[in-house]
Amino acid sequence: MKSLFRIVSILCFLLGVGFAREAKAASCAALTRLGPGGTTTSTAAPPVVYVTGSSAVKPLVAALAPVMFVDPVKPATLVYLSQGSCTGVSAIVAGAPMSANDTTNAIYWDPNSTTLAAGTKSAKEESCTLASGTLADVGVSDVFAQTCGVASQGLPPGTADFQGxxxxxxxxxxxxxxxxxxxxxxxxxxxxxxxxxxxxxxxxxxxxxxxxxxxxxxxxxxxxxxxxxxxxxxxxxxxxxxxxxxxxxxxxxxxxxxxxxxxxxxxxxxxxxxxxxxxxxxxxxxxxxxxxxxxxxEGRYAIWGPMHLLTQVDGSGLAKNARARDLIAYLTGSEPPPLGVDLIRTAVAQHVVPPCAMKVQRTSEMGTMTSFKPARSCSCAFDKEATGTTTCKACTSNDQCGGGQSCNFGYCEAQ
CATH class of the missing domain: 3.40.190.10 (Periplasmic binding protein-like II)
Structure with missing residues (x-):
C-alpha cells in the first residue's frame, strides 16, 4: 500500500497535480507582484499602505487599489482589514496595532489576481497575514472620533481627520x-x-x-x-x-x-x-x-455623515506616509485618481456621495446642518451618473460656460 501511495504521489508530481492542502497567505510586509494569470513572481510589490476600520470603505478602496498598484508615478499596495469604525479610530488616535485582534483576514489587490467578485469578495482581491504589532497608516470610520468615546477634547497633536x-x-x-x-x-x-x-x-x-x-x-x-x-x-x-x-x-x-x-x-x-x-x-x-x-x-434625510480618514500628520498637516497622503487625496476629491478612475461613478454605484455633490454639511455627529458650497462642485456630474439625466450644460472648458460658471467634471456649474 505504501508503494502504491508513493507511485501515485510521483505521478501527481510529474503531472503537476497536488494533493489538497490549505494555502498559506503571504506576509503583508513582504508581498510580491503576481504575474499574468495570477502566477507567483519574486518581484517586490510597491510600498504598503495599511488601512483599517469601517467596512463601508472597502468598495472605494477596491476601486482604487489595483490602479494605485500599477501607477507608474506613485505606486502603492493597499492592505486593508475590516474591523469596525471605532477600531479604525483607535488605530490612529491610540496607536492600537491593527493586528491585535485579527492577523489573518487582511486583504490587498493585485491587477494580475484571478479572483472574481463574489459574495463579500471583490475582484482582484488577495489575502495576506499581518505581522504582530503592525500599525495602520489610515484609520477609517463612519463616525466622528468623539462618537467612539475618544478624543473628547479633540484629536491629539499630530493626528488629523480628513473627511471623505x-x-x-x-x-x-x-x-x-x-x-x-x-x-x-x-x-x-x-x-x-x-x-x-x-x-x-x-x-x-x-x-x-x-x-x-x-x-x-x-x-x-x-x-x-x-x-x-x-x-x-x-x-x-x-x-x-x-x-x-x-x-x-x-x-x-x-x-x-x-x-x-x-x-x-x-x-x-x-x-x-x-x-x-x-x-x-x-x-x-x-x-x-x-x-x-x-x-x-439637500438635508431632508437626517441620518448621514462623512467617511472619516484619520492619519498621523506632519507639521504642515499632511499625512506622514506619502502614499497614505495620495489615498486620502483621492478619496476626499482633492486630487484626481490615477489612470482615469472615475470615483463619481464608483460613489454612485456604492450609494455614497462625494463631498463635491453635497449642498449641506455638518461638523459633529448628527449636528446642525448648514449650507455648503464645495470649491469645485460635481452635482451635475453626480446627477448624470445617478439618474442618466441633468439640466446642466455639457462642456470641455470654462470658455463654454457663462454667467460665472466653471466647467466642472464635464458640466457648467456655479462653483
Missing part, C-alpha cells in the same frame, strides 16, 4: 414587511425597550455593536446609547442583510427590523424604511429617484 464621501445609515425590513416608515420616537422605543408593534421581539432586531459606525450613527440619531440596544448583534452589514432577507413567514417578515448602510438596504431583498427625525413632519428615504441621494444632499 458621505454615507447614509438606514433602518430596513424584509421586502415583504407591511411597514413603510419609522419615526425617531418609535425607533427610540424599539431599540431601547422593544415595545412598539410590530417590533416587540428583540430576537428579530438585527443590529451591530458599539464598535460599529452604523450603530453609533443611528444611536446618535435616535438617542439610544449604542451599548444598550435591544437586539441580536449580527456583527456585519452582510450578516444583518442575510438575517433580514431570509425571513420567510409573513409574521416573521413583519416583526423583523435591522440597521444597514444605504448600499445594503437598497438591495431588492430588503426594504428601506422612510425615517422621520425629531421635529420633522414627514419621513424621508435617502433617494428621491434611485441612486440620486437627493434627500441626503
Amino acid at each position: 464621501p458621505i454615507q447614509a445609515m438606514t433602518f430596513a425590513v424584509n421586502k415583504n414587511s407591511k411597514e413603510q416608515s419609522i419615526s425617531a420616537e418609535a425607533a427610540y422605543l424599539v431599540f431601547g425597550f422593544a415595545n412598539v408593534e410590530p417590533w416587540t421581539d428583540s430576537s428579530f432586531h438585527f443590529i451591530r455593536n458599539s464598535l460599529s459606525g452604523t450603530q453609533q450613527m443611528l444611536a446618535s440619531a435616535i438617542r439610544v446609547d449604542a451599548k444598550f440596544w435591544q437586539g441580536v448583534d449580527r456583527g456585519s452589514n452582510d450578516n444583518v442583510f442575510a438575517s433580514l432577507s431570509s425571513l420567510v413567514a409573513q409574521a416573521d417578515a413583519d416583526k423583523g427590523i435591522g440597521i444597514l448602510a444605504a448600499d445594503y438596504s437598497s438591495r431588492q431583498e430588503v426594504k428601506q424604511l422612510a425615517y422621520q427625525h425629531y421635529g420633522q413632519r414627514c419621513g424621508y428615504r435617502p433617494d428621491v429617484a434611485a441612486l440620486d441621494k437627493r434627500n441626503v444632499r
